[in-house]
Amino acid sequence: MKLLTKIQQWGDQHHPKWVDYLRIVLGIVLIWKGIAFALNLHAFTDLMEGSQLGASVSISLLAHVIIVLHLVGGILIVLGSHTRLFCLLNLPILLVSLVFVDLSQSILSPYSQIWLAVIVFAGLICFMIEGDGMLSIEHEEHPAA
Numbered sequence: 001m002k003l004l005t006k007i008q009q010w011g012d013q014h015h016p017k018w019v020d021y022l023r024i025v026l027g028i029v030l031i032w033k034g035i036a037f038a039l040n041l042h043a044f045t046d047l048m049e050g051s052q053l054g055a056s057v058s059i060s061l062l063a064h065v066i067i068v069l070h071l072v073g074g075i076l077i078v079l080g081s082h083t084r085l086f087c088l089l090n091l092p093i094l095l096v097s098l099v100f101v102d103l104s105q106s107i108l109s110p111y112s113q114i115w116l117a118v119i120v121f122a123g124l125i126c127f128m129i130e131g132d133g134m135l136s137i138e139h140e141e142h143p144a145a
Contacts, residue, residue, distance in 0.1 A: 007129055020080070020135035026123040027078030029116070030090065034070030037063075066093055077127065080136020087128040094121040 037044065041063055048059045070093070073086035098117050132138050 010129075015130055015133045017134050019130060020133040022123065023080065023083065023127050023130070023133060024078050024135070026120065026127060027074045027076075029120055029123075030070045030074030030077060032074075033120075034067050034074060037070065038067045069093060080132040081138050083130075083132045083136070084128050087124040091121070091124050091128070094124060 044063050044066075045059055048062070069086070069089055073090050076082050076086050094117060098114065098121060
């Protein structure tokens, strides 16, 4: 718990304003991917039915959890509320996507989404450490001492 507190303090003290714009873009990308995922749910269903994981987990439940985490997490990351929590919650989704989906496709194929997934994964790790920043609804002004 002490390590988590130190990471939060470091992130709060070393957070330039321009990094907040990257956090907002990260949240927008998560919202966009959540909407795209919801609109192409049949592709996920087909992929999961062909895997061993699909037999042990309700495909519909898993799909809806992913959509909700992307949409709600994306909105709250854009607003700068509970950024660390929703970055942490979205990390396993991106990790599974990178390992099981994107790596099975050719990295050099046209329209490969692995690069976007890698960038979003790195952004989630970054903002899990950095936190909300100054352009957030949870930002508190600290009086000058």
